[in-house]
Amino acid sequence: MEYCNNYLLNQQIKIFQPVDGYHTSSDAVLLSSLPNKIKPEDSILDVGSGTGGISLCLAKRFPQNKIIGLEIQPELAELSNLSAQANGFDNLSYYNCDIKTKNLPVKPCSFNHVISNPPYSDHDMPSPNKSKATAHNHTDFTLTQWINFCLKMLKPFGYLYFIHRTEAINEFITALQGKAGGIKVIPIYSKQKQNAKRVMLIAQKDSKAPSIILPPFYTHNQDGSYTEAAEQILRLGKSFFAIDN
Numbered sequence: 001m002e003y004c005n006n007y008l009l010n011q012q013i014k015i016f017q018p019v020d021g022y023h024t025s026s027d028a029v030l031l032s033s034l035p036n037k038i039k040p041e042d043s044i045l046d047v048g049s050g051t052g053g054i055s056l057c058l059a060k061r062f063p064q065n066k067i068i069g070l071e072i073q074p075e076l077a078e079l080s081n082l083s084a085q086a087n088g089f090d091n092l093s094y095y096n097c098d099i100k101t102k103n104l105p106v107k108p109c110s111f112n113h114v115i116s117n118p119p120y121s122d123h124d125m126p127s128p129n130k131s132k133a134t135a136h137n138h139t140d141f142t143l144t145q146w147i148n149f150c151l152k153m154l155k156p157f158g159y160l161y162f163i164h165r166t167e168a169i170n171e172f173i174t175a176l177q178g179k180a181g182g183i184k185v186i187p188i189y190s191k192q193k194q195n196a197k198r199v200m201l202i203a204q205k206d207s208k209a210p211s212i213i214l215p216p217f218y219t220h221n222q223d224g225s226y227t228e229a230a231e232q233i234l235r236l237g238k239s240f241f242a243i244d245n
Contacts (some may be wrong), residue, residue, distance in 0.1 A: 002018070002019045003017060003018050003019060004016070004018075007166045008024070009057060009236070012060060012237060013056050013057065013083075014086045015051060015053065016057060016080075017079065020161065022050055022076065023071075024051045024052070024054075025053070026219070026234055027198065028053030028054045028057070029054075029057055030163065030188070031163040031177045031200060031232050032055075032057035032058050033057075033073075034200060035115065036241045038113070040064045042112035043066045043067070043068070043113070044066070044067045044111065044112070044114075044115065045069075045111040045113070045115070046069040046115055046116065047114060047115070047116040047146070047150055047153070048071065048072070048116055048119070048146075049070060049071045049076075049094055050076055052076075052084065054115055055069045055080075056083055056084065056089070056092070057071060058115070059084065059089040059091060060087070062091075063091060064088070066091055067091055067093075068091045068092075068094070068106060068111075069093070069095070070094075071096060072096070073097050077094045077095060078096070081093065092232035097188055099146075100141055106153065109152070109155050109156070111154055112155055112159070113159050113160075113161070114150045114158065114160050115120070115160075116142055116162055117163050118146045118164060141163075143168060143172075144171060144174070147160075148175065151176075154205045156206050157204060157205055158204070159202065159203070160176075160203045160205065161200070162201045163188075163200045163201075165197065165198060166197055169185070170200055173211075179205065179206075180203040180204055180206070181209045181210070182209035182211070184201065184211070185212070185213045185214065186200040186202075186217055186240075187199050187216050189216050189217065190218070190220050191219075195214065196216065202216075217229065217230075224235060229243050229244065
């Protein structure tokens with residue numbers, strides 16, 4: 001497969017991606033900023049890791065932690081492992097597998113943190129590019145099933161992190177009901193005076209804590225440039241909870 005060499009976090013991270021196929025997006029980098037106060041012994045699972053954008057950023061922030069990515073497209077898993085090697089991330093590895101099957105390289109209830117940017121839609125017109133269509137459209141595995149898999153992989157009181165379209169918020173809340181609590185919803189706005197098109201969510205398995213909506217996060221100024229808060233995450237690799245917002 002023909003691939004190109006790209007970069008994340010203002011060239012702090014090298015990432016290999018298909019010339020013609022799925023590429024990681026700013027959503028991945030934003031999502032990677034959510035895990036916070038990670039203990040040295042904590043393990044992290046990236047479900048549907050794509051070209052590795054989320055977990056590569058996490059490996060940069062947490063070089064002492066074991067991080068694993070699961071990806072259904074074999075060529076993307078292979079490129080992700082090449083990226084991990086190119087960056088010297090010995091704590092990061094990727095596996096090609098289908099999470100719908102029972103033959104998985106990881107065991108349930110074995111991770112302290114599970115993070116995922118699930119396929120966005122089951123009703124949008126899929127891309128003619130097979131790699132992009134697989135990454136963006138779920139056809140035989142619902143979002144609720146995806147969330148349940150992530151919950152299954154978590155240890156008791158472990159943490160979940162998601163980013164998705166705003167219209168999916170009802171399905172997230174319903175799927176997490178009675179299984180996870182302390183849900184934090186972060187609405188993401190492209191600019192002021194626009195509706196939030198995406199949300200990020202944090203939840204703790206087995207928690208009974210109430211849900212809260214955090215202040216809005218704006219990615220762009222009115223002139224189209226990144227906001228200072230977005231710059232701190234997308235360029236500098238800061239934690240979401242450490243930025244000046």
